[in-house]
Amino acid sequence: METTANSLVTVEKSKTSKIDQVDFDNLSFGSTFSDHMLVCDYKNGAWENPKVVPYGPVSLDPSAKIFHYGQSIFEGMKAYKDTEDSTWLFRPLDNHKRLNISAKRLAIPEIPENYFMEGLKTLLKVDEKWIPKNEGSSMYIRPFIFASGNGFHASPANEYKFMICLAPSGAYFSGKVKVLIEEKYSRSANGGVGFAKAGGNYAGQFYPTQLAVEKGYNQVIWTDDNTHEYIEEAGAMNIFVRINDTLITGPTSDRILDGITRKSIIEIAKDENINVEVRKLTVSEVVTAAKDGSLKEMFGAGTAAVISPISGFGYKETDYDLPELKEGFASLLKKRITDIQYNKAEDKFGWRYKL
């Protein structure tokens, strides 16, 4: 057991490394894990010191509440290498803030900022050589907290585990994405947990997404659960629509995740003098725009998928194709945000964070 200069986080190094077994040119998304992980236990009313330990299994009692009551939250971040071999994070403090927003809604104890940031930085330094350098790849970072305390009483656990795992990853989607606008199922309720990155929000999307995939779509676009008339977001992305030269995205609410990519894209678009509207967006106006040709682009925005152009959408048994644009907003905005993330361009917003 080696202790870092920073006494908050202890480090126990793995005796061997799996790095030589990894083909960094052919990484899929989130299925290769680095040599270490961060673990931090909540017991007796307090978070214990975070520890970097060799990546390995977690052992839990079968009555641990995570198995029964879905009490879990997570974050999704990335670390990027620039050409000088420096490592960068993107707005990491916002992920910490959002993790605590999720924690509160799920009755999980909040994690102090220094536990999150020092734990993350120490882990990334220990496994820094795992951060991919090839174009389009990055280190996907998964902080998560789950209920490790025991018992079948349906009430919050008394123990939790905060962990961070690192997954060197390639692209989330291969190619353009065809989406289905949902008319029956929904992902979140008014007054529910949709705005939180709560585990249960994702499991609930799997079945409707499978049905969409069987019909030939890649993703579902969720609509409000009451009327299914408003466009909300996609499985793990917020949604932008370009009608003529206006870029539109729905407002966040207690049903919608406040995406860090989304809010960054709004700022970059404004900086590009694009007319941006954050307002309720109806399915019918998107369908009308698709029919009359004013619908120029649709794309998803999220950390995992970055900016994912949408090639077309299905709605009420009809498919609508979007035009093929060489120089659209999606490609412009994707270049601007990734240039900031990979330290290829000036960061006038102050979003980059050096490891």
Next chain:
Amino acid sequence: METTANSLVTVEKSKTSKIDQVDFDNLSFGSTFSDHMLVCDYKNGAWENPKVVPYGPVSLDPSAKIFHYGQSIFEGMKAYKDTEDSTWLFRPLDNHKRLNISAKRLAIPEIPENYFMEGLKTLLKVDEKWIPKNEGSSMYIRPFIFASGNGFHASPANEYKFMICLAPSGAYFSGKVKVLIEEKYSRSANGGVGFAKAGGNYAGQFYPTQLAVEKGYNQVIWTDDNTHEYIEEAGAMNIFVRINDTLITGPTSDRILDGITRKSIIEIAKDENINVEVRKLTVSEVVTAAKDGSLKEMFGAGTAAVISPISGFGYKETDYDLPELKEGFASLLKKRITDIQYNKAEDKFGWRYKL
């Protein structure tokens, strides 16, 4: 490793027993576990044979999808001892059916009926001496399935674990329950997973319930997420309201769990010639009835809590008390259902199931 006559389920007995450490006269709910558990793995597209093994920890990769995407479902059942020392279950095939309804909605592979029933019966026989005999106690049975497959891609897992644990238990609530009718938060969306016993439904209730507990209530009564005008159900119970001599409960929907206690109570009440109405129930009619004195009783109905009389409710900063009834519907119906469960009375409905 010992194999039962029934070749589907294998049995590996624990070398020691913890039973002598248990005070069966002072059991809390769901926090004492028997010596064995059932484990059944789903791998390569099929459920492997169920195994009864010593109760002990589950080891999972940190990327197991249960930790990230809340892909888990469960059931809640009880086993009852009669005075002749025979063991009884209550409508167990309905729990199996509902587990598979939940499975489908959560994109979890369905479990064959014989795996569920043979696994359950074998486990109960191995730990039969753990079933409490004292009045008001029973063996709480927790079947559950969760995603054990790995990876950070937000999609269904390729591996699952079906398990059953046994918890000899006392009462879920001690005494009468005071409830708060929810005006802001909600537990489920139209087109969501509220009708499934999905883990995530419970975690989402913890924070609003904590807020209610801080105000002096025991439970939240959930209302629809759109208008908050309709009474839906409680945390782990369906809700019945008695106005004058009519017993009213809301219809089930895709937001509400189709409780086995609820549907049994409806049948027993009809058998008692009680006028039962299954129809939408508004908060305002309950408030009006509370004010004019026609609201005679409210109670929750569920496996864990059986029939839980409600002493009063809070709504819009006002508290409404219910009258103290000695011989109400709640006590009559509770006696009738528990008499069937504990084999103290005729079972004209055919609900009892002998182990």
